[in-house]
Amino acid sequence: MxxxxxxxxxxxxxxxxxxxxxxxxxxxxxxxxxxxxxAGCSDSKAGAAATVGGDRIEISTLNAKVDKLEQAFTRNNLSLAGTSAQLEANQAELVQLISRRVVDEAARRNHVALNATQVLQARRALEARLGSPEALQVRLLQTGVLPGEVDEFVRTEALKREIAKARGIQLDSAEAQAQLNGYLSDVASSMKITVNPRYGAWDSAKLSTTPATYSWLAAGTQPAAPGLVEVPPGAESGT
CATH class of the missing domain: 1.20.5 (Single alpha-helices involved in coiled-coils or other helix-helix interfaces)
Structure with missing residues (x-):
């Protein structure tokens, strides 16, 4: 004992x-x-994924978008699995948030705007072209556009066309699209856009980010550079 x-x-x-x-x-x-x-927040304050013309895009905002994107992918039996895919999703969603602000600024400078009726008409045209509202949502989801952001996507794409008209650009060729993108790049360059290095670096010429690299990811699994979200083929005539 x-x-x-x-x-x-x-x-x-x-x-x-x-x-x-x-x-x-x-x-x-x-x-x-x-x-x-x-790590790497010298160009953006801690907590900011990016700053655009002095306005902050919070990391929490970006994370919430990616969480919703993953949930939407799961509901639609799409895949967003693996570390690299998650990193790509973060960068792509950030590019969307920044690009919308660039287009809004370009629209303001060219004195163009859209009302709710015009946005609805543009959306209905896209839905008709793809066959149904659900088909449009799934198509855009595959490019990272959340179902609840379809109207915002449609508005941004329609604003691009209005900006092009205001600047005398007829969007009927790849050269004309490049001309519009060149103008949007100039607008972006003037807006003092900085990105938290965690998500890469902003490239105004490409209206995108260069991918961040991570030493702990194996070669060949680094995230790819996100591209611009474009309107579905043939939808330019929707408005």
């Missing part, structure tokens, strides 16, 4: 030491994760 009674404190102390060790390991892991999350 005496031996047993002496062994109890020893076991308790051992458990406490093991518990303390696990706590230290967990704390170190948290520091490492937090360090990665906040």
């Amino acid at each position: 005496s031996r047993t009674s002496r062994s109890v404190p020893v076991d308790s102390a051992h458990r406490r030491r093991r518990s303390a060790a696990r706590t230290r390991v967990a704390a170190v892991g948290l520091v490492l994760v937090t360090g990665f999350a906040l």
